[in-house]
Amino acid sequence: MAEVRLSNIRKLYGKIEIIPSLDLDIDDGEFVVLVGPSGCGKSTLLRMIAGLEPINSGDLMIAGARVNDLSPKERNIAMVFQNYALYPHMTVRENMAFSLRLAKADKATIDGHIGRASEILGLAPLLERLPRQLSGGQRQRVAMGRAIVRDPSVFLFDEPLSNLDAKLRVQMRTEIRSLHDRLKVTTIYVTHDQIEAMTMADKIVVLREGCVEQAGRPMDLYSRPANLFVATFLGSPEMNLLPATRDAAEFDLGEDGKLSGGADFGETGPRDITVGVRPHDIMLKPADQAKLKATVAVVERTGAETVVTCTLPSGRHVCAAMPGQVAVNAGEQVGLGFNPLQLHYFDTGSGKALAA
Amino acid sequence: MHNSFSPLERFVRGLFLAFMLVWSVGPIFFIVLSSFKRQVDIFVYPPKLIFVPTIDNYLKLATQWNGFFHAMGNSLIVAIGATVLAGIVSFLGGYAYSRYRSRLTSWTAVYMIAVRVLPPIVVTLPLFPVVDRLGLSDTHILLILLYATFWVSLNTMIMKNFFDQIPYELDEAAYVDGATEWQLVTRILIRLTLQGMAAGSIFVFVYAWNEYLFAMIFTTNNAKTAPLILSELMGAIDGTVWGVLFAGVTLQLVPVVLLVTLARRYLIAGLTAGSVKG
Numbered sequence: 271m272a273e274v275r276l277s278n279i280r281k282l283y284g285k286i287e288i289i290p291s292l293d294l295d296i297d298d299g300e301f302v303v304l305v306g307p308s309g310c311g312k313s314t315l316l317r318m319i320a321g322l323e324p325i326n327s328g329d330l331m332i333a334g335a336r337v338n339d340l341s342p343k344e345r346n347i348a349m350v351f352q353n354y355a356l357y358p359h360m361t362v363r364e365n366m367a368f369s370l371r372l373a374k375a376d377k378a379t380i381d382g383h384i385g386r387a388s389e390i391l392g393l394a395p396l397l398e399r400l401p402r403q404l405s406g407g408q409r410q411r412v413a414m415g416r417a418i419v420r421d422p423s424v425f426l427f428d429e430p431l432s433n434l435d436a437k438l439r440v441q442m443r444t445e446i447r448s449l450h451d452r453l454k455v456t457t458i459y460v461t462h463d464q465i466e467a468m469t470m471a472d473k474i475v476v477l478r479e480g481c482v483e484q485a486g487r488p489m490d491l492y493s494r495p496a497n498l499f500v501a502t503f504l505g506s507p508e509m510n511l512l513p514a515t516r517d518a519a520e521f522d523l524g525e526d527g528k529l530s531g532g533a534d535f536g537e538t539g540p541r542d543i544t545v546g547v548r549p550h551d552i553m554l555k556p557a558d559q560a561k562l563k564a565t566v567a568v569v570e571r572t573g574a575e576t577v578v579t580c581t582l583p584s585g586r587h588v589c590a591a592m593p594g595q596v597a598v599n600a601g602e603q604v605g606l607g608f609n610p611l612q613l614h615y616f617d618t619g620s621g622k623a624l625a626a
Numbered sequence: 627m628h629n630s631f632s633p634l635e636r637f638v639r640g641l642f643l644a645f646m647l648v649w650s651v652g653p654i655f656f657i658v659l660s661s662f663k664r665q666v667d668i669f670v671y672p673p674k675l676i677f678v679p680t681i682d683n684y685l686k687l688a689t690q691w692n693g694f695f696h697a698m699g700n701s702l703i704v705a706i707g708a709t710v711l712a713g714i715v716s717f718l719g720g721y722a723y724s725r726y727r728s729r730l731t732s733w734t735a736v737y738m739i740a741v742r743v744l745p746p747i748v749v750t751l752p753l754f755p756v757v758d759r760l761g762l763s764d765t766h767i768l769l770i771l772l773y774a775t776f777w778v779s780l781n782t783m784i785m786k787n788f789f790d791q792i793p794y795e796l797d798e799a800a801y802v803d804g805a806t807e808w809q810l811v812t813r814i815l816i817r818l819t820l821q822g823m824a825a826g827s828i829f830v831f832v833y834a835w836n837e838y839l840f841a842m843i844f845t846t847n848n849a850k851t852a853p854l855i856l857s858e859l860m861g862a863i864d865g866t867v868w869g870v871l872f873a874g875v876t877l878q879l880v881p882v883v884l885l886v887t888l889a890r891r892y893l894i895a896g897l898t899a900g901s902v903k904g
Contacts, residue, residue: 322798343804355799359817368813369803416803 272333272346272423272456273298274319279328281314281480288314289480291328296473299454301447305467306477306503312460313428315477319458320349320426333423343372348417349426353433354409356401362388362412363397366419383419390449391415407438414449425450427459431466443469464504468492476500498621501546501614507577507589510552512545513618521545526582527562532610535624543624546614552590553607554578554598560605564588566598580604654879661872668868683873694855694874701851702881703766705834708773712830713823715778720785720819721811725797738779746776750840757844764848769841773834781826788822789815824892832882852878 274296281289289311296302304312317323319330321342330338337345356365363384370380388394391411401409410430417425427446431439447470450457461467467474468488475485476499484496488504495501495509502508514521514529521529521543529545557563564580567587571577576596580588588606598604615624631639660668662679687694723731741749750772754763762768792815800810816823838853845851856878859871886893 320798320802322801342798342802347802349799349802351795351799353793353795355793355795357796357799357814359814368800368805372804372809416799420803 273300273331274424274456274458275329275331276315276319277329277331279315279318279330280326281311281318281323282326287480292480292482294475294482294485296456296458299456301450301457301459301470301472302475303459303461303467303471303473304475304477305461305464306483308462309479310477311480312462312477314480316349316426316428316458316460319424320347321345345424346420346422347424347426348420348422349428350410350413350417350430352429354401354413356409356412356416358401361398361400362393362404362415365401365412366416369416369420383421384415387415387418390418390452406434407442410434410442411445414446418449418453423456425455425457427457429461430459431461432463439466446470465506468504474504476503494623495546495614496623498544498546498616501616501623505548507549507591509546509548509614510588511616512547512586512588514543514545516541516543523562523582524584526584526586529561529608529613530610532613533615533624535615539624540617540619542618544616544618544621546616547588547608547612548614549577549589549591551608551612552588554590554592554596555605555607557603557605560607562606564604564606566600566602566604569598569600571595578604580606657872658876658879661869661876663869665867665869668872683869684877686867686870687873687877691855691859691870691874693850694852694859694877697850697852697855698877700766700849701835701853704769704773704849704851705831707766707770708777708834709827709830711770712774712777712781713827715774716781716785716826717816717819717823719778719782720787720789720822721815723782723786724789725794735783738782742776742779747839751843754843763844764846764850766849768844769834769837769849769851772840772844773830773837777826777830777833781829784826785819785822788819792818821892824889828885828889828893831885835878835882 274294276292276294279289279292279294281287292315304315306312314323318325319332321337321340321344325338328338329336332345332347342349357368360368366384366387367380370383375383384397388397391414393408393411393415396404396408396412401412404412413430430446431442434442443466446459459466459470471488473485474488474491476483476491478499483503484491484500491500492504495504498511502511512521512523512526512529514523516522516535516539517528519530519534523529523545535543562582564582566578567581568579569576570579573595574593576592576594576598578590578592578596578598580590582588590606616622617624656673659675661683662681663674663677664680664682667674667677723735757763757768762771796814796818797810800814805813836853837851838857841849841851841854845854852874856871856874859874860866
């Protein structure tokens with residue numbers, strides 16, 4: 271087991287800067303999820319940690335040692351790839367044994383490691399099969415088994431669930447997380463799926479254009495996003511943003527009306543403010559009981575939840591999500607109610623969050 | 627697919643099939659059959675399909691033209707040598723072209739294909755004085771080099787296609803597992819490109835086995851291959867001994883037919899490499 275420290279890490283492809291300068295500390299045994307839109311550099315970062323991409327400058331430390339110039343095998347890491355990357359001509363057992371064979375482990379050691387890994391992952395009945403005789407979920411498990419047998423100090427996962435169907439994805443999510451809880455090996459997991467990030471991580475690192483936008487515990491990021499990007503990236507449906515002009519303690523939304531917030535930014539604070547409100551923090555009220563009025567445009571019911579998209583007088587859409595089944599229909603006039611304490615405020619110019 | 631052809635359609639298809647069979651298999655059938663006939667029976671009209679087979683022609687080939695078997699040995703040495711050499715070079719070349727992309731590799735790829743398009747004789751004839759000076763004329767090594775070179779360009783591209791179909795993540799997984807590049811190639815990639823190697827090998831072997839022109843230019847005695855003897859049989863001073871010639875041709879056919887039949891599956895895979903996802 272090991273902690274991973276990245277300081278001042280920089281990556282260029284030719285003259286294009288993929289990662290300008292990145293610092294990140296990952297503690298021993300921590301489950302860290304790197305999340306961000308495609309092209310944000312998360313996979314590149316993971317591959318740099320694995321030793322599959324050279325690092326242009328900066329220091330990468332694993333367990334206290336600088337590993338920048340070490341080959342993947344010398345870093346004592348294991349990686350699970352998006353398309354599993356199982357060796358097609360080898361059985362499940364041979365796939366798992368490959369790294370141990372290369373390390374010239376004796377047969378008893380190999381059998382011991384494979385036995386333990388296949389017990390943890392329920393692979394015992396599949397050991398003599400070839401990858402093409404396995405389902406997607408089973409292949410995924412073999413890929414994890416191949417990683418486990420090596421007793422690595424760090425596990426790396428590169429979007430491991432994106433080739434699976436939705437149901438299996440949820441199941442494997444739980445399996446990977448419980449595997450981590452059992453083995454307690456430092457894990458770095460890359461995904462573009464914010465639900466995976468929220469549900470699995472001890473710590474989420476949100477990346478954009480090679481920079482860390484915010485890092486922290488999932489619920490901290492959800493309830494106190496550092497900027498507009500993080501605010502809209504995490505949470506589903508995404509946070510509603512209402513650009514406003516501050517007028518004393520009120521927020522003027524133009525033709526949509528005014529909001530009286532729970533925040534006071536004083537005389538010196540910015541005037542142009544974006545008010546953010548999560549769909550789950552909006553209550554639908556009778557139109558005459560709320561300051562903000564809207565027309566219901568679309569109602570989506572999933573059974574457990576009702577998601578209502580409303581149109582404000584300015585034409586802007588606001589999304590509200592309520593538990594259970596709410597009796598509301600498209601075309602109805604409604605009022606939108608908020609708890610002022612659950613509103614988020616951002617400087618419209620810089621996008622940064624303002625402390626309420 | 628279900629069979630929903632009308633009787634007329636079926637008749638026309640059968641007719642075509644019969645025509646194609648006669649067209650492609652007919653001459654071979656005639657040669658093989660004739661090799662077991664007495665000289666006088668070979669060209670009688672109408673041709674005899676029922677006759678008493680004889681191995682006289684084969685015996686004559688062995689006794690009067692025993693150079694043929696020596697030449698067959700030469701053909702075998704040259705064909706196997708060229709196949710092995712071309713196999714190794716195009717395997718490594720295909721790996722390099724697939725995994726190490728740069729301006730240099732793309733330029734050399736274009737050059738390789740361009741050279742392959744030129745008439746071989748144009749590229750080869752100027753070599754004659756060089757070969758002579760090196761003392762390589764009339765040797766097995768020379769023919770092996772020539773035949774292998776001739777196929778390396780195409781086979782390298784076939785192998786590149788096979789390597790391209792193997793996701794690069796497999797290489798990376800092997801590296802993370804602790805493999806060196808040599809171990810990656812010898813333990814993983816070689817197994818996954820066997821089909822391509824088999825297909826490429828068949829091309830080279832059949833080509834080297836059948837080749838006539840270069841063998842005629844560059845060999846005189848020691849490394850003479852079987853096709854040369856067959857042509858000598860045709861131009862023998864005392865007239866063509868057809869029965870013996872057909873016996874030689876039949877023997878010459880055997881390895882090719884065997885090889886292509888046994889490796890039909892690989893051959894098709896090699897020809898269609900890249901067109902279907904494995």
